[in-house]
Amino acid sequence: MNRIDVHQHVIPPDYAQALRAHGVTAPGGRALPEWSPEAARASMARAGIASAVLSVSTPGTTFLAEPAQAAALARSVNDYTAALAQAEPGRFGFFATLAMPDVTAAADEARRALDDLRADGVVLLGNAAGTYLGEDGQDDLFRVLDRRSAVAFVHPADLPAPAVPGVAPFAADFLLDTTRAAYLLVRNGIRRRYPNIRFVLAHAGGFVPYAAHRMALAIFNDTGRSPLDILDDFAGFYFDTALSASAAALPSLLAFAEPGHVLYGSDWPFAPEPAVHYFNAGLDTFPGCDDSTRRNIQRDNAIALFPRFGATAPAPEPPLLARARTSLRRKLFRSVARAIARR
Template sequence: MAAEQAPSSNDVRTWERIDFHAHLLPDFYQRALTETGEAGPDGMSAAPGWNVQDALSMMDRTGIRFAVLSLSSPGVHFGDDAAARRLARRINEFGAALVTEQPDRFAMLATLPLPDVDGAVAELEYALDVLHLDGVAIETNARGLYPGDDAMRPVFEALEARSALLFLHPTSPPNHGSVSFGRPRPILEFPLETTRAVIDLVLAGTLRRSPRVRVLVPHGGGALAVLADRVATLAPAQMDLGDVDVIAELGALYYDVAGMPVPRQLPALLQLASKDRLLYGSDWPFTPIPIIEAMAAAIGSTDLLTDADREHIGWRNAVTLLPRLAALAH
């Protein structure tokens, strides 16, 4: 029998990763989506299945050592504040229990019942101060309320007081039917929503007022890298922005590389953010395993990154952003 060929240095299984962009969809949340008419969220045919064992199996298959979980779009608010508060609490307690059971495999980012700002602040305080979750995940808009809106100041003040980690996940834009042409919104509207929401955080002054909040932007920042110079040039010419430095503020954010950043997006992103600001993300279960493997292989083989870069993106930067993961360092 011929000797088994050793895997190459770029084999998806050979560079263990911390996954900063992974989602959970417990059965009770799936039922809530169905009951509220959101069984096919964001124009998709259906939400993907999810359970803990499948998540662990996917991680083991693809070389993911640890996953930071969050709820994806469409969130928990379907028009009723009280129902959204209950569902957010249930999601957060489910995630906290999972982290307690599997502390060496999972972290959890809290879900908030936005656009109910009072409820969101109360849930943020409970999730971070009582459940001790690892950060907060919000969407690029909550029923039309964007993070940079003045109404969101209490949420950012609570985040700032805790030097919290904030994951900004895209969702469908308001009036999406007029711009998506009936196609699933994750294809194009999600990265454009991300771009819109982050630029608004810069131009509204939210990031400058919240310097201790560590903001993580998914999918390589959407179109931010290719539009940053346009915004940095035109916005000060047409608005009173004071001494805002658009490029510096965008470069201070963290970006995960979920999606397909190679070969075209990553070169632009590396012009905007340093490599110590990039994190690995799978976007499972919304991204099928074969695509996850293809994305990881592309990052593993691109000449845009050295092996040291891949190690930092794979797990070292994650440990810096979430220090409790230092125990997993290898």
């Protein structure tokens, strides 16, 4: 019961109302789920999550064409989530929403959220209305984040292209969106110019751990930079395990990421609770992880980024309860795997 979840979403009432008023009912191809603080607390208890850093998912504020309205909605979302975090500081933190692609408004809100609201970082979409994170012209925002050694959580968005019939955006497009943003952050030198920003890539970095060597050669051909330096930039991202703690994905992620750079993520409530438990079981039973590695992923690596959560460490479970919980997770993992195999 001690996980720190860096990828859990919040859907404030005013934000949900604004989405529905503009016809946004299935962001990323999934129906907008119900959310409340009470439901979040209950789900966290069932999933063994002690603390969660909350963030708004795609589409952020990009569904609003008027920049002033987008900036106002970002402020409203951040005020709501800050109040939740301040009321339960050991349980909740938050990544501030920024009204990208308006860089000036985003930089202003980042200052307010980080300095006044005590946000734990900011959430940045891979692309905001077709403008990719890492493109030219975003230095004003990166300077604000770098001066504060901010954590920047990079979450995918719908690709700036028509969806392919039969391919839900969250299933495949999201992974490409994150990878494109990471590529530009490395290719355009942002990782080097702003070394104090701790970028966290959602969903194990999309394709980054698996295609980094290929991308490094492409960037070398384009810029002449050392491929080894490029690989260091890619490996220096942080990565969360949301929907990615599988026996296929974890070996590549752990082999590629710098030590201490893999963090636990659930993606609740957009990932339904059975999916959260399935991937929790995958992490708990993965033979390539010893107890120390598992503890680092599920808690200690996050404390290095968010030390305030370390002051509220929960009491350890009694050994008998811990063994029973592990047994139940193994059974759950096997039953879900059999159910998927039968489909």
